[in-house]
Amino acid sequence: MADTPSAKRQRSSKDVPYELIYWPGLPGRGEHVRLLLEEAGAEYTDTARAEDGIKTVLAQIDGENLGDDLNPPPLAPPVLRHGDLLISQTPNILLYLGPRLGLAPKIAEDDDGIYRVNALALTALDGLSNEAHDTHHPIATGLYYEDQKEESKRYAKEYIANRLPKFLGYFERVLKGKASGDGPWLYGGSLTYADLVLFQCIDGVKFAFPNALKRLEGSGDYKGVFGLYDAVKERPKIKAYLASDRRQKYGDGIYRHYPELDEE
Amino acid sequence: MADTPSAKRQRSSKDVPYELIYWPGLPGRGEHVRLLLEEAGAEYTDTARAEDGIKTVLAQIDGENLGDDLNPPPLAPPVLRHGDLLISQTPNILLYLGPRLGLAPKIAEDDDGIYRVNALALTALDGLSNEAHDTHHPIATGLYYEDQKEESKRYAKEYIANRLPKFLGYFERVLKGKASGDGPWLYGGSLTYADLVLFQCIDGVKFAFPNALKRLEGSGDYKGVFGLYDAVKERPKIKAYLASDRRQKYGDGIYRHYPELDEE
Numbered sequence: 459m460a461d462t463p464s465a466k467r468q469r470s471s472k473d474v475p476y477e478l479i480y481w482p483g484l485p486g487r488g489e490h491v492r493l494l495l496e497e498a499g500a501e502y503t504d505t506a507r508a509e510d511g512i513k514t515v516l517a518q519i520d521g522e523n524l525g526d527d528l529n530p531p532p533l534a535p536p537v538l539r540h541g542d543l544l545i546s547q548t549p550n551i552l553l554y555l556g557p558r559l560g561l562a563p564k565i566a567e568d569d570d571g572i573y574r575v576n577a578l579a580l581t582a583l584d585g586l587s588n589e590a591h592d593t594h595h596p597i598a599t600g601l602y603y604e605d606q607k608e609e610s611k612r613y614a615k616e617y618i619a620n621r622l623p624k625f626l627g628y629f630e631r632v633l634k635g636k637a638s639g640d641g642p643w644l645y646g647g648s649l650t651y652a653d654l655v656l657f658q659c660i661d662g663v664k665f666a667f668p669n670a671l672k673r674l675e676g677s678g679d680y681k682g683v684f685g686l687y688d689a690v691k692e693r694p695k696i697k698a699y700l701a702s703d704r705r706q707k708y709g710d711g712i713y714r715h716y717p718e719l720d721e722e
Numbered sequence: 723m724a725d726t727p728s729a730k731r732q733r734s735s736k737d738v739p740y741e742l743i744y745w746p747g748l749p750g751r752g753e754h755v756r757l758l759l760e761e762a763g764a765e766y767t768d769t770a771r772a773e774d775g776i777k778t779v780l781a782q783i784d785g786e787n788l789g790d791d792l793n794p795p796p797l798a799p800p801v802l803r804h805g806d807l808l809i810s811q812t813p814n815i816l817l818y819l820g821p822r823l824g825l826a827p828k829i830a831e832d833d834d835g836i837y838r839v840n841a842l843a844l845t846a847l848d849g850l851s852n853e854a855h856d857t858h859h860p861i862a863t864g865l866y867y868e869d870q871k872e873e874s875k876r877y878a879k880e881y882i883a884n885r886l887p888k889f890l891g892y893f894e895r896v897l898k899g900k901a902s903g904d905g906p907w908l909y910g911g912s913l914t915y916a917d918l919v920l921f922q923c924i925d926g927v928k929f930a931f932p933n934a935l936k937r938l939e940g941s942g943d944y945k946g947v948f949g950l951y952d953a954v955k956e957r958p959k960i961k962a963y964l965a966s967d968r969r970q971k972y973g974d975g976i977y978r979h980y981p982e983l984d985e986e
Contacts, residue, residue, distance in 0.1 A: 521891070521895070523895070524895055524898055524899035524900070525896070525899040525900070525901050526899075526900065526901065527900045527901060528838075528901055529838060529901050530838060530841070530842060530896045530899055530901045530902065530908070530909065531892075531895055531896065531899060532841070533845050533849075533889075533892045542834075543834045543837070545834075545837045545838060545841050546841050546845075547840070547841040547844040547845060549813070549844065550837055550840045550841045550844055553817075553837070553840065554834075554837050565829045570806075570807045570809075570818075573807070573809045573814055573817070573818050574792075574793060574794060574809060576811070576814045576817065577794070577796070577809050577810050577811040577814045578794060580811040580813065580814055581797050581810075581811060585797075588852075592856075596860050596861060596873070596877075597860060597873065597876050597877050597880060598877065598880035598881075598884065598885075599885075600880065600884050601880070609860070609861065609873050609876075612861050612862075612873075613860075613861050613862065616861060616862035616864065616865070617862075620862065620864050621862075625797075627785070628795075628797045631785070631787070631788055631795055632789070632794045632795065634788050635788035635789040635790075635794055635795060636788070636789070636790065636791045637789050637790065637791060637792055637793050637794045638794065644794070645794065
């Protein structure tokens with residue numbers, strides 16, 4: 459396939475800060491993007507902290523937005539702009555940033571590492587972010603929680619009993635496998651963005667289901683996973699970030715704490 | 723980040739057929755992988771057509787599988803093996819195959835096209851595959867449909883009323899945008915794997931909700947989307963494939979036809 463029209467233009471357009479376009483007021487899916495940028499010490503702007511930032515978000519997802527010459531319109535935030543490039547979809551943004559920020563193997567003909575990291579990130583997002591969201595919105599994103607509360611209780615019960623142990627157990631297995639290498643990380647013995655994704659997912663479910671997570675952590679069955687969580691949390695740049703006002707507080711986003719959905 | 727251990731080994735290991743490891747008996751998520759391989763005329767094996775192929779699937783997702791020296795274990799099929807590489811997660815497999823099969827821009831420092839294609843594929847899979855699955859399993863994958871039938875009716879009603887038009891409308895908008903280029907395709911004026919993904923998603927929801935899709939197609943609001951669907955279907959290799967016994971029949975997979983979930 460021939461170069462896309464962007465090929466030449468973009469060469470000169472990438473020496474600029476990253477621009478994260480995401481809802482203010484909650485960590486949400488944008489938080490995964492922030493953690494990469496913060497760990498790497500990258501220069502970036504964030505609509506969550508810009509005056510009228512929400513207008514930028516709304517303009518991107520407007521039903522009349524057709525994108526531009528190079529970029530299709532996004533359906534939903536997070537959106538990343540970097541020079542001429544504008545892309546959406548959390549795992550896609552991470553895929554773009556990871557190798558550039560030293561948080562994944564470079565994409566190269568002789569190194570397939572990026573596909574292994576991407577698979578781990580996608581799996582964490584599936585089970586510990588998307589499904590965690592569905593615990594309070596099992597019927598429709600467009601309805602209020604209160605209008606699907608009974609279904610939420612049923613979903614959350616199954617989620618805590620079956621899905622959480624399934625995904626935690628999976629990542630524990632990944633950490634036991636040889637491909638994870640030495641140390642606390644999921645792949646190749648070095649920190650990758652998959653570790654940051656898993657950290658944020660665990661942080662989110664800890665907020666949403668504190669009782670269930672306390673029991674699961676206490677079981678000792680997932681020492682690797684919770685060890686990874688602690689190891690990310692102690693990284694100097696992450697630690698400083700989490701203590702800063704750049705870190706958004708949990709609220710009405712993906713991870714919500716409704717006591718009636720947690721175990722007793 | 724340094725080369726992963728795989729870098730040297732894999733150079734000599736890629737001149738082999740692709741191996742798709744997926745459930746027999748339904749198109750499922752594996753179908754997206756098949757469509758790329760078929761359109762490209764690539765050589766591949768498929769556990770769905772191998773004697774005892776299911777044993778290969780089950781060995782991969784076994785709770786004791788720790789992966790190998792290079793590859794973390796997969797959580798779920800589809801899995802792709804190519805030489806030393808073994809990866810899971812549908813959009814990740816498509817990302818790997820797309821550029822190699824001429825169905826996406828090559829991944830290169832001076833061309834960001836792949837991230838635009840990946841975003842489109844992820845969005846189609848989110849709304850028209852994952853959510854379509856949830857119409858008959860809104861509460862838990864581990865429960866039977868019959869045990870979540872009432873919730874399914876409510877989910878499907880919302881899905882048909884709000885989500886289907888949202889996603890169809892989104893792709894219609896992408897097709898109207900300049901980044902789609904000329905012709906029926908989503909990105910850059912050429913067929914990419916995002917088109918094949920959208921084709922299969924539309925084919926699936928047509929099977930699941932024939933009445934709703936007939937109405938939506940008849941509305942004339944999504945001429946681009948249904949035009950793309952027809953254009954993919956008429957591609958010689960896809961046409962031959964769909965008529966062959968390599969194409970699995972719909973059954974108890976992602977796309978299921980329960981008349982009570984469709985509109986009247």
